[in-house]
Amino acid sequence: MNDFAHGPSTIRIGDLEVRRLGFGAMQLPGPEVWGEPKDPAKARAVLKRTVELGINFIDTSWYYGPFVSNRLIAETLHPYAKDLVIATKLGGKRLPDKSWVAALRPEELRQGCEEDLRTLRLERIDVTHLRIIPHSDVPFRESLDAMIGLQKEGKIRHLALSNVTLDQLREAMAITPIVGVQNLYNVIAGEKKLANFPMGVVAGQEQMLDFCAEKGLAFLPYFPLALPGPRKMVSPVLGEIAKKHGATEAQIAIAWLLARSKALLPIPGTSSPAHLDENWAARTIALDKAEIEAITAARS
Structure with missing residues (x-):
């Protein structure tokens, strides 16, 4: 039975099928995605509730914490349910000053993969994203080849990409199967607003999303509720529609993503x-055509 108001309730990622609303583990560690959570028991309760609700896709990375989100997932959910799909990402790391930097050299990608396997208590990762960090001097093909090597060794089941351009996706698909893309996309991140965004986020996401839908790839929108920083929705349209549905603005943001394309897998x-x-609960909110168009128009 489809309990989603918009589109199918599941989505395929390669040969895997998951519910079309997942969970991102980035907020499980402490403030600034660093160190232990203020309330470890509460963090574990979130993970237990995730699987109780029927969510069977969790996105994480060894550098969340670092190591904290992966460890909490393993401590709470291992041995994992057969239908639980865990996705990770490689290509970044944290420095002692809490900064985020690129780690795209082959040896860094291998080390990160081993850390994910170790901390998640896995022999193979279901889906691993190659996340491209701005200002890295490592050629895209070099990093991609390293990921393909890890997959051939049986450490990765499916390859995906993150923070990439459409040209990079096409280049990768010409070399090896790619099952998904994880790029910035949400109710307020229109193309004009992204043009001056200071995190090196790539533009052209409408074209990327349409391409993913055409090719049968999953598109995982990161920061699905807002841009980084204060978690405040900036469009008054959201508030008006939320009031009409007796919902929160965040719920409307998720409902809009689910309505925008069946290729979207919000996390x-x-x-x-x-x-x-x-x-x-946002999956059950039915937005009408006028509401969807109003939110879309406000994004620019």
Whole structure:
């Protein structure tokens, strides 16, 4: 039975099928995605509630914490349910000053993959994204070849990309199967707003999304509820529509993503079980055509 108001309730990632609303583990560690959570028991409760709700896709990385989100996932959910798909990403790392930097050299990607396997207690990772970090001097093909090597060794089941351009996706697909893309996309990140965004985020996401839908790839929108920084929605349109539906702006943001394309697999994160329930309930909100168009128009 399809309990999603918009589109199918599941999506395929390679030969895997998951519910079309996942969970992002980035908020499980402490502030600034660093160190232990303020309330470890609450973090574990979020993970337990995730699988209780029927969410069977979790996105994480060894450098969340670092190591914290992966460890919490393993401590709470291992041995994993057969239908639980865990996705990770490689290509970045954290420095002692809490900064985020590129780690795209082959030896760095291998080390990161081994850390994911170790901390998640896995022999093979279901989906691993190659995340391209701006200002890296490592050629894209060099990093991609390293990921293909890890897959051939049986450490990775499916390859995906993150923070890439459409040209990079096409280049990768000409070399090896790619199952998905994880790029910035949400209700307020229109093309004009992204033009001056200071994190090196690539533009052209409408074309990317349409391409993924055409080719049968999953598109995982990161920061699905807002841009980084204060978690405040900036479009008054969201508030008006939320009031009409008796919902929160965040729920409307998720509902719009689900309505925008059946290729979208939102992965909102939270450190609160109550907020997790709220996010999950957003799948049942039915937006009409005028509401969808109003939100879309406000994004520019």
